[in-house]
Amino acid sequence: MDATIKKICGGDVRLASRLIRDIEDKIPEAKAKIKKLYAYTGKSFIIGITGAPGAGKSTLTDALITELRKKNKTIGVLAVDPTSPFTGGAILGDRIRMQRHAEDPGVFVRSLATRGALGGLSQAAGDAIHVMEAMGKDIIIVETVGIGQQEIDIINHAHSVVVVLVPGMGDEIQTMKAGLMEIADVFVVNKANRAGAKQLQMELTSMLNLSSKAAAGWRPPIVMIGDAFEPATFAENTAELAQKIEEHHIYLQQSGKLTERMHRKAMAEINDALSACLLEPVLSSLAGSGELESFAEKIRNRKADPYSVAEEITQKFFKKQGKK
Amino acid sequence: MDATIKKICGGDVRLASRLIRDIEDKIPEAKAKIKKLYAYTGKSFIIGITGAPGAGKSTLTDALITELRKKNKTIGVLAVDPTSPFTGGAILGDRIRMQRHAEDPGVFVRSLATRGALGGLSQAAGDAIHVMEAMGKDIIIVETVGIGQQEIDIINHAHSVVVVLVPGMGDEIQTMKAGLMEIADVFVVNKANRAGAKQLQMELTSMLNLSSKAAAGWRPPIVMIGDAFEPATFAENTAELAQKIEEHHIYLQQSGKLTERMHRKAMAEINDALSACLLEPVLSSLAGSGELESFAEKIRNRKADPYSVAEEITQKFFKKQGKK
Numbered sequence: 053m054d055a056t057i058k059k060i061c062g063g064d065v066r067l068a069s070r071l072i073r074d075i076e077d078k079i080p081e082a083k084a085k086i087k088k089l090y091a092y093t094g095k096s097f098i099i100g101i102t103g104a105p106g107a108g109k110s111t112l113t114d115a116l117i118t119e120l121r122k123k124n125k126t127i128g129v130l131a132v133d134p135t136s137p138f139t140g141g142a143i144l145g146d147r148i149r150m151q152r153h154a155e156d157p158g159v160f161v162r163s164l165a166t167r168g169a170l171g172g173l174s175q176a177a178g179d180a181i182h183v184m185e186a187m188g189k190d191i192i193i194v195e196t197v198g199i200g201q202q203e204i205d206i207i208n209h210a211h212s213v214v215v216v217l218v219p220g221m222g223d224e225i226q227t228m229k230a231g232l233m234e235i236a237d238v239f240v241v242n243k244a245n246r247a248g249a250k251q252l253q254m255e256l257t258s259m260l261n262l263s264s265k266a267a268a269g270w271r272p273p274i275v276m277i278g279d280a281f282e283p284a285t286f287a288e289n290t291a292e293l294a295q296k297i298e299e300h301h302i303y304l305q306q307s308g309k310l311t312e313r314m315h316r317k318a319m320a321e322i323n324d325a326l327s328a329c330l331l332e333p334v335l336s337s338l339a340g341s342g343e344l345e346s347f348a349e350k351i352r353n354r355k356a357d358p359y360s361v362a363e364e365i366t367q368k369f370f371k372k373q374g375k376k
Numbered sequence: 377m378d379a380t381i382k383k384i385c386g387g388d389v390r391l392a393s394r395l396i397r398d399i400e401d402k403i404p405e406a407k408a409k410i411k412k413l414y415a416y417t418g419k420s421f422i423i424g425i426t427g428a429p430g431a432g433k434s435t436l437t438d439a440l441i442t443e444l445r446k447k448n449k450t451i452g453v454l455a456v457d458p459t460s461p462f463t464g465g466a467i468l469g470d471r472i473r474m475q476r477h478a479e480d481p482g483v484f485v486r487s488l489a490t491r492g493a494l495g496g497l498s499q500a501a502g503d504a505i506h507v508m509e510a511m512g513k514d515i516i517i518v519e520t521v522g523i524g525q526q527e528i529d530i531i532n533h534a535h536s537v538v539v540v541l542v543p544g545m546g547d548e549i550q551t552m553k554a555g556l557m558e559i560a561d562v563f564v565v566n567k568a569n570r571a572g573a574k575q576l577q578m579e580l581t582s583m584l585n586l587s588s589k590a591a592a593g594w595r596p597p598i599v600m601i602g603d604a605f606e607p608a609t610f611a612e613n614t615a616e617l618a619q620k621i622e623e624h625h626i627y628l629q630q631s632g633k634l635t636e637r638m639h640r641k642a643m644a645e646i647n648d649a650l651s652a653c654l655l656e657p658v659l660s661s662l663a664g665s666g667e668l669e670s671f672a673e674k675i676r677n678r679k680a681d682p683y684s685v686a687e688e689i690t691q692k693f694f695k696k697q698g699k700k
Binding site: 090282317318321322340347349357359366 | 406407410411414416417420428430455494497530635638639641644645646648649650651652653654656659668671672673675680681682683684685686687689690695697
């Protein structure tokens with residue numbers, strides 16, 4: 053076994069952190085490391101937490117860590133930051149908020165930023181999760197702002213998905229619930245002391261009553277969580293959340309659904325890897341030649357269209373491959 | 377000229393709508409149509425409107441339409457719905473809200489949903505915009521929920537980007553402002569009658585004071601927009617927004633930045649088309665054989681890793697191409 057892999061499997065925080073950073077930076081060696089490390093993954097339970105900005109996901113993650121640590125579970129946390137194609141880094145806030153766990157060797161928190169590559173964030177998140185799995189973490193929490201397709205791709209890495217809603221987010225969030233319904237295993241109505249919380253709960257309940265998924269075995273529970281500034285109630289509520297997630301885990305194992313999810317996850321991972329594997333050599337074959345630039349100019353002047361250009365590039369590349 | 381293309385360029389709503397639906401459904405003929413239509417695109421001004429759910433984007437779009445129609449501009453609106461990989465359709469709400477423009481032949485509103493394909497939504501949005509351009513619309517408004525990378529890819533199709541913020545969305549939205557700063561050409565503080573609006577405006581101002589982009593020619597203005605239920609103030613505020621967008625358009629033209637943006641857009645379009653062009657033949661060469669399924673099983677059982685599988689598939693495919 054490779055020395056680095058061995059150390060990461062032994063829980064080496066420094067080397068694991070470096071590998072995650074290398075994944076993020078798309079350093080080619082990182083891919084080779086993940087390949088070697090893959091055999092030691094697949095044993096952690098992965099919880100996804102998603103919801104709109106301001107829904108209180110980080111505070112909930114923090115509370116979940118506290119709950120799970122009481123049961124002596126080791127934990128990895130991956131906070132995925134969708135804004136960072138710009139900032140080039142991760143949201144500092146997440147780390148700051150989780151700092152009270154920073155001294156706990158049983159908790160490993162990392163943030164992940166994308167740098168704008170196609171399909172890159174979901175793949176990088178998947179690989180970062182693999183690193184944490186290899187480290188032997190019992191539970192991995194992936195936190196992401198869940199709105200777009202890409203965030204949903206990320207959340208598909210999880211076994212159990214918690215969707216966090218808050219009252220009073222306007223009617224646009226309401227129309228989204230139909231979509232969230234498909235991915236949620238557990239609903240949280242957060243800031244449940246606010247006006248509109250009861251109504252949100254009722255709406256979710258009636259949607260669940262109509263849902264075929266809810267009828268087919270697992271009915272996603274709705275956990276009401278009060279204000280974090282009332283510590284006693286909040287601790288009680290988040291303990292309930294941890295309990296519901298555990299129940300879902302048991303359900304997945306007993307029903308055989310866990311295998312089904314793992315299979316779906318494997319299919320998504322092939323797709324991600326395939327996309328990178330195909331696009332990278334083509335783009336690098338063009339890099340530096342100025343060819344891409346002149347194609348872009350043709351497109352801009354409407355002397356060519358993007359599809360014909362892509363076909364031309366692809367044909368050329370395939371021909372070159374054939375001569376090898 | 378192809379008869380369908382000719383009719384679309386003449387503004388045929390029925391054929392344009394069908395082509396957009398075909399793009400959405402990934403019907404192969406749609407691609408051929410877009411290729412033919414491409415030469416007639418590139419003359420519209422494209423406005424992107426983005427912001428969190430509940431920020432009031434649709435109401436603003438509706439008000440912008442009213443403003444722009446006063447100046448006799450013809451308008452296309454594309455509402456991109458990120459939840460629809462699940463619902464399989466578009467948010468009805470958007471269309472309902474814009475119904476008062478439904479009878480106006482100068483306004484063409486369509487919603488777009490993704491069906492979960494890699495990079496598909498951005499590409500489909502780009503093509504739907506091309507259809508509206510070919511129809512001869514003076515201005516095209518693209519509305520999207522702007523959080524993840526994919527939504528930002530969509531907004532990159534626009535020349536002028538309006539970022540809509542509302543007060544009191546929690547500190548997570550605050551950390552996002554750094555990212556939004558990079559893409560915003562005009563800021564809107566919506567629901568500016570709410571508590572915290574002044575503070576949000578001040579924070580944006582001080583961020584702009586620090587921004588190198590703002591110093592380099594165009595300083596994104598901040599437009600405060602009051603409650604839509606106070607029609608007089610609201611109309612005044614949205615007229616100001618329309619004015620600021622027009623000023624930005626003039627700035628782009630005079631500074632040469634419009635060409636720069638069009639070039640960047642062309643590069644992104646090549647990337648999108650290339651990704652589809654490469655991935656599709658590989659996936660279809662595997663379809664039906666059960667090969668993909670058995671690869672997924674190997675991955676699930678940790679007998680293989682996704683990267684090695686992707687490499688194997690790619691190598692095989694390239695070899696086959698070479699023999700052709």
